[in-house]
Amino acid sequence: MICKKCGKENPEGNAVCFSCGEPLTGTATEDQVTAEQVVAAVQAQTTAQPAGQPSAGAQTTAQPGQVGTTAATAAPSYTTAQAQTTTTTPTASTAPAAPAQTVYAKGCIGCAWDDIKQSDGWVSRTLLLGLVNLVPILNWFVTGYCMRWARQLPMGRIESMPKQIFVNRGFINGAFYFVLALVVSLVSGVVGGIIGWVPILGWLAAIAVSVFMCMFLNVAVMRTALADRLGAGFDIGAIWQTLKKNPGSLLCITIVPGIIIGIVIGVIAFIIFAIAGVAMSGNIYDLIMLSNYYDGYAPYGYSGHHSGYGYGGDVSSLSAFMALMGIFTAMAPAFLLVCVIACFAGAFQSLLVYRALGHWTARFASEWMSDPTVTSTMNLYPDPQPAQPMHP
Numbered sequence: 001m002i003c004k005k006c007g008k009e010n011p012e013g014n015a016v017c018f019s020c021g022e023p024l025t026g027t028a029t030e031d032q033v034t035a036e037q038v039v040a041a042v043q044a045q046t047t048a049q050p051a052g053q054p055s056a057g058a059q060t061t062a063q064p065g066q067v068g069t070t071a072a073t074a075a076p077s078y079t080t081a082q083a084q085t086t087t088t089t090p091t092a093s094t095a096p097a098a099p100a101q102t103v104y105a106k107g108c109i110g111c112a113w114d115d116i117k118q119s120d121g122w123v124s125r126t127l128l129l130g131l132v133n134l135v136p137i138l139n140w141f142v143t144g145y146c147m148r149w150a151r152q153l154p155m156g157r158i159e160s161m162p163k164q165i166f167v168n169r170g171f172i173n174g175a176f177y178f179v180l181a182l183v184v185s186l187v188s189g190v191v192g193g194i195i196g197w198v199p200i201l202g203w204l205a206a207i208a209v210s211v212f213m214c215m216f217l218n219v220a221v222m223r224t225a226l227a228d229r230l231g232a233g234f235d236i237g238a239i240w241q242t243l244k245k246n247p248g249s250l251l252c253i254t255i256v257p258g259i260i261i262g263i264v265i266g267v268i269a270f271i272i273f274a275i276a277g278v279a280m281s282g283n284i285y286d287l288i289m290l291s292n293y294y295d296g297y298a299p300y301g302y303s304g305h306h307s308g309y310g311y312g313g314d315v316s317s318l319s320a321f322m323a324l325m326g327i328f329t330a331m332a333p334a335f336l337l338v339c340v341i342a343c344f345a346g347a348f349q350s351l352l353v354y355r356a357l358g359h360w361t362a363r364f365a366s367e368w369m370s371d372p373t374v375t376s377t378m379n380l381y382p383d384p385q386p387a388q389p390m391h392p
Contacts, residue, residue, distance in 0.1 A: 015156030016369075104363065108253055112355035119160035126351065128165050130344030140174025141166055146350045147173045147225035148383055150358030154226055154369060157383070161351075169228065169381050176230045180220050188213040215254050218353075219243050222361045227374040228381060235373065245364040253356045261349050269338045276334035 003017035003024060016023055106114070116122050133139045148167050152159055192206035219242055224233035233239075243250065361368070368374045 015158075108249055108356040108359040108363070109256060109352065111359045112352050115355050116161070116351055122161055125161055125163075125165070126348050127344060129347035129351070130340075132165060133343045133347045134340070140178060141170045142174070142347050142350055143177045143354075144170030144173035144175075146354035147177065147221065149351075150222065150354040150361075151225040151228075152383060153355075153358035153362040154365065155378070162383075168383075173225060173228070176224050176233065177221055179230060180217060180224065180233045184213050184217045184220070211251070211255065215247065215250050216240075216243060218250065218254055218357055219365075221354075222357050222365070223368065223374065226361065226368060227377050229377045232374060232377075238368075238371070238373075242365045242368070246360070249360060249364075253353060253360060257349050257352050257356075261345050265338075265342055265345050268341060272334050272338055273331070276331055 003022055005017065005022040014024055104111075116126075119125070129142050129145065133142045145162065145165060145167055148170060149159075149162060188210050192209050195209065196202045196206040198205070216239065219239045220233040223235065223239060223242075224230060226232070
C-alpha cells in the first residue's frame with residue numbers, strides 16, 4: 001500500500017504510514033473525519049456566535065496505532081484500547097489552543113486482557129503455548145509468539161491472536177529476548193551485588209535496581225520486536241527517552257501481572273499439596289515406620305547403634321533418608337501437577353504482559369515509527385495472520 005503523502009510502501013493492513021503517520025487510503029470509513037476537519041467546522045460555527053462567547057469543545061476518539069485518525073461519528077474499529085481526546089478551539093478572546101492530550105479510557109493491562117479474551121479459541125491456544133513452554137529452548141517460541149503479536153499494535157494493526165503457535169521469526173525473536181535478558185540480568189546482578197553490601201538501604205536499592213532493569217528490558221524487547229533485529233534493543237539512548245515518558249504505567253505492566261499470577265499459583269499449589277498430603281498421609285506414615293523397623297533390625301554397626309539385633313531406638317540417618325525419599329516419591333504427582341500449572345500460567349503471563357507492552361508502545365513510543373533504525377528492518381518479514389478479526 002503506497003502512502004499518498006510521502007510515497008513510501010507500507011504493508012497491507014497498516015492503518016497509518018509508518019514513516020509520516022498519514023492515514024492510508026482504505027483504512028477509514030466514509031463517516032470518519034480528521035481532527036483538522038472537526039476543528040475547522042467548530043471554528044466556522046464560532047464565528048457566527050457573539051464575540052467573547054465560548055464555543056463548545058469537540059470530542060474525538062483516537063486509537064493506538066492510528067495517529068491523526070479520529071472517529072467522531074464512525075462505527076467502532078478493531079481495538080479495545082480506545083482513547084478520548086478533547087480539542088479546544090480558539091475564540092475571539094483566547095489564544096490558539098494547545099495540542100490535544102490523549103486520555104485513555106483503559107489502562108494497558110486492561111486493554112491487553114480484553115484483546116486476549118476477545119480472540120476466539122484463546123483458551124486452547126494458551127494451553128498449547130503452555131505445553132510448548134514445558135520444553136527448554138523450544139519455549140523461545142512462546143516469547144517470540146507474544147512479541148510478534150504485540151508489535152502489530154504500534155504498526156496500526158489491531159488483530160486477534162495468531163492462529164499458528166510456531167510463527168515466522170518466532171524462534172528468532174525468542175532468541176533475541178534470551179540475549180537481552182541475559183545481558184540485563186548480568187548488569188543488574190553486578191550493580192545489585194555492589195550496592196547490596198550497604199546494610200538495609202543497600203538491599204532496598206538492589207531491589208529498586210532490579211525492578212528498573214526489568215522495566216528497561218521490557219522497553220528494549222519491544223523495540224527489538226518492532227525493528228525485528230537484536231541491535232535495536234541496545235539503543236540505550238532511545239530506550240531511556242521512551243522509558244521516561246510514562247514510567248508509572250510501565251512499572252504496573254512489569255510487576256502487577258507477575259504478582260497476581262504468583263499469588264494465584266501459590267494458592268493453587270498450597271491446595272494441591274494439602275490434598276496430596278492428606279491423601280498420602282497413611283502411605284507416608286507406613287514408609288517412616290518401615291524405615292524405623294528396618295533400622296532397628298539392621299546388623300551391628302550398620303545402623304550406627306550398639307544394640308545389635310533388636311530394636312535400636314532412635315531412627316538413624318539411613319532411615320531418615322529412606323523416609324524422606326518416600327515422602328518425595330509419594331508427593332511427586334503433586335509436584336508435577338504444580339509445575340505444569342506454573343508453565344501454563346507463565347505462558348498466559350507472557351501473553352498479557354507483551355500485549356500490554358504493545359499498547360504502551362503504541363501510546364508512548366510513536367516516534368519509533370519515524371525512526372529509520374526501526375523502520376528500515378521492520379517489514380522485512382511478514383507477521384503471523386490472526387485466527388479471525390477482532391471485533392469490539
